[in-house]
Amino acid sequence: MDYTSQNQKDKKQMLESIGVGNIDELFKSIPNHLKAKDLNISGGKTEQELLNYFLNIASKNKKLISFRGAGIYDHFIPSLVGEVVGRSEFWTAYTPYQAEASQGTLQVVFEYQSLICALTGMDTSNASLYDGATAAAEAALLALRVSSKNRILISSGVHPEYIQTVRTYLANSKAKIEIIPLSGNGRLDKKTVDSLIDDNTAVVVIQSPNYFGVVEDMDSLSSAIKSKNSLFVAIVNPLSLGVFKSPREYNADIAVGEGQVLGSSMSAGGATFGFMAVKKSLEWKMPGRIVGQTTDRDGKRGFVLTLQSREQHIRREKATSNICTNASLNALAACVFLSGWGNAGFSNLAETNISKARYAFTKIKSLDGFKAKFENETFFNEFVIETSKNIKKINKVLLKNNILGPLDLSNAGDGFKNCLLFCVTEQRTEAEIDSLVELLAKI
Amino acid sequence: MEKLLNELSSECQPAYGVECDVAINAQVPENLKRSIPLGLPSIAENDLLRHFTNLSRKNYALSTVFYPLGSCTMKYNPLINERIAGNDAFNNVHPYQPIETMQGVLEVMYELEKDLCEVAGMDTFSLQQAAGAHGEFAGLLVIAEYFKSIKQKRRKIIVPDSAHGTNPASAAFAGFEIVPLKSEPDGSVSLDKLKEVLTPEVAAMMLTVPNTLGIFEKSIDEVSKLVHDNGSLLYYDGANLNAVMGIVRPGDMGFDVMHINLHKTFSTPHGGGGPGSGPIGVKSFLEPFLPVPRVEKKKDKYVLNYKKSKSIGKLKAFFGNFPVILKAYAYVKALGGKGLKNVSEQAVLNANYMLAKFKDKVDVPAGDRCMHEFVLSPKTLLKNDIRTIDIAKRLLDYGYYAPTIYFPLIVDEAIMIEPTETESKETLDKFVNVVNKIILEESCQEPQKLKDAPINAPVRRLNEVEAARKPILKWE
């Protein structure tokens, strides 16, 4: 199968029109000594063979009941999401360069931007970025661009892979990155944050709920940041905003996060999308595509890519970012996902996560050998449990029962020896939680 | 005109709901609680389905029309790849699940890396990058780390003026200073000019082969020698790899680092602008600097290696855009080595066939042979204040997506056409006739038709100036 459609007769005619005898002549400009040998790549499979080949590979992945989160989550995806994202008019289109021929994609992105603004309360959203980690890095870069300062403070409650990504992105810049430690209750202490911000601090990056599941007191942290005239980047779980305070309410300048929870499957951690929304004053400094509403010649509403002079295809080395596209199809999934809940339904979804996680939390912490790490803190759908049992054994036993157990936090820093990060979403049934608890009790 | 979601919103029963089978227990402290309305629409499933289906029909897509976008390689996206990637056994994998329970995922990554090495003549690949530009950025960071490791201060990157905009943007993003290099009229490298800018501070030169005018770089041997004699590295922008698979390999031409766009050459769908995937390939001396984790094979088991002390780190969370990687691998297994070579031959044949039909009628700044794409410059033919943009918009009326226009920057009124290998002769014939008719007949006899275009698209020409001057970026 090579998906070409010319037959021999066509080919012959085409070569004649060009005025060459054979295809090799078309490659005359390539020096002979550089010409490749036959590629040693197996293939040539028919569609049916391919299907079976990949069914066999797929069978080497194990289907598990997940109590693990840490950045990627098992959430319910409504059928409508699959139906819309599966429409070839969306997935086989390209970046909407010709606006008049791309109104479907453009309106979807406009709706997506509106929904992200509704959720975060921020003024302006872009068309999406690659993922939550790169969105955090782009937010840090944005803050550096608008500030004449070069120090960046990042909470140690930010996902470790996000911190690594920020470090990679800023490796060759003048920025200095410092990590703010968490206090003993698993979240940031206002006084610590306050004492670390100096005159040269461009931006403070805080995640809530943080990597350890704890919801930060963003209000009080924000006042510390604002009193020193630094910018505030909030990394948030969009689903949690059905219950918890939105970035606008605590005066964040830039809100970013991972969009996988809004209708994308886990897929080994990608493809997902990252969202970014900012205050109005920062919109011309934002990276990435932005869609705007306008009118056509007949006065009819339509949509175009706009504020484009920020971008690489115009600004080249002076662009706000090198990013060329977004994660359009995943943003489409988010758009379809966010359209069908209504306010009450979306809050209920968030509340269901909280309720199920609390149900599991209460049961697990009362087991012998297990206790809450941060007893009195508020969490969304993840929490830390400290155990006196052998963690490897716990996860081995769970795996035997087709359960993906909690994440081992032994490597997450000094305070987290013997700690486990559990995640319970709306997908887990009462029965599944009960059987998890039963298995833990027997260890 | 399709309504917006907020205009569709009503008091109806919304499409989705969730039942909680444990008691709702979700009180949170007041200081953490949301107090502003969510502002989400409430719409029934039937209405949502119609809304999004109707929107989809306002797109010109590859599945409905010919999409001759130069440099974008809009080839057919095989349906079997979507079917394979739709399997829950891939979709439900958590990135942090034990590696022995995700061997299928790791096998796909490992094997695709190996096959990409063979296509590209590189020693190893990293699949973590989410797009071509992301790959460029990663490749340039690898170059920066390499020079740091050998304690050389090289802060400059040479970028030809015919390059894609992402090249200079990525280099600046990676902390380099850009040295622009003026190209010859056919987009190729001027060796004299290259010598002038090859100073000891140059870390690398970025090159697209074939270049953005569709011409193979005839002095690639000399370029490679000059760059390497200077102690600099050579970076291959893989945007145009579709022209040369199985014909010539970047690694054999002397390139040290490169990226591939899986969503171009390897047939994975563009998705309206992502998700894509931008693997980077390097020669072995640069392997220690690649992003972590690396997929390795130990005996019969695939493992993830995070312990690479010289690595540039992480470019994004987790491993890469796995579904895209999976679809690309399925494509490679459908074609095999022979099939991939046939792809490039056919792509080049299609482009040259179209070019042959244009060359006596419209100016072709790069001559009358090309690789997989070519650039027309209709400037001298255009009267009545008609410009390339008008031709592009008129093409929409004929049911085609427009080619890439005004790129490369070094060609006036450029129209850049890339047919790809998956279009039939009949499609190409029809398209050429339409373009020639627009340029040679309509633009002279009925210029107003071009100025008014499009009239058959879902909207007429849109006011981009007002959109930018008074931005409306969300529902009002």
Added chain:
Amino acid sequence: MNIPQDLLYTKTHEWVKIEGNKVKVGITDFAQHEITDVVHVELPEIGRDVKKEHPAAVIESVKSAFDIYAPVSGKIIETNNKVLGSPELVNSSPYEKGYLFAIEFSNEKELGDLLKADDYKKLI
């Protein structure tokens, strides 16, 4: 093309009006015409030091961005914030309502390098 006699000019199409120890700066009628519809303007911060022939502001159209260079060295003491909300003023009134910023110059000699109206006309 409107090129007022009483102003000075740069090769990069800025106009300069001397007012005591400061100069007002904008772009010429020729420049606004070439740029086409201005959609966005980025102005320097007040108090910023600028160097002659170095970028001080940015003017953007839908498809392009143009650096605007400081015609003389000195300190930015005034910016025309009206063009931020109404960038079209740069097109409709390049010499009046669409001016960009004022510089308190630090080296009077640099004024001698600026072009007279007739010389600028020859250039375009």
